[in-house]
Amino acid sequence: SDTITVGATENTSDNVTDFSNIGPCVCIFAPGRNILSAGIYNETKIYSGTSQATPHVSGTVALIIENTGNVSPSRMKQIINDLATKNTVTGIDSSTPNNFLRIPFTCSK
DSSP states (O other), X not given: OOOOOEEEEOSSSSBBOTTOOOSTTOOEEEEOSSEEEEOTTSSEEEEOSXXXXXXXXXXXXXXXXXXXXXXXXXXXXXXXXXXXXXXXXBSOOTTSOOEEOOOOSSOOO
């Protein structure tokens, strides 16, 4: 699958959150606890969830497209995986890829 699935880590450590999925279907982890976000009434709010971890990845995909141009979904997934910091997430089992999102300053095709 070319889908980039995202798990969530704590905001003060690299430990997986208690609400995150784990296992072989998770591709990458990003911060997901206590994320400052926009509220619906023109205010800011603090939210937690994989729905808060996912925008970190979406923004990274946008930066990669800006720097390299658009690529296929499978190539984008590979770039995200190649850039990831390996073996830093704690609290996951051995079936879960241990990839933590690293946002590139620059990248090439």
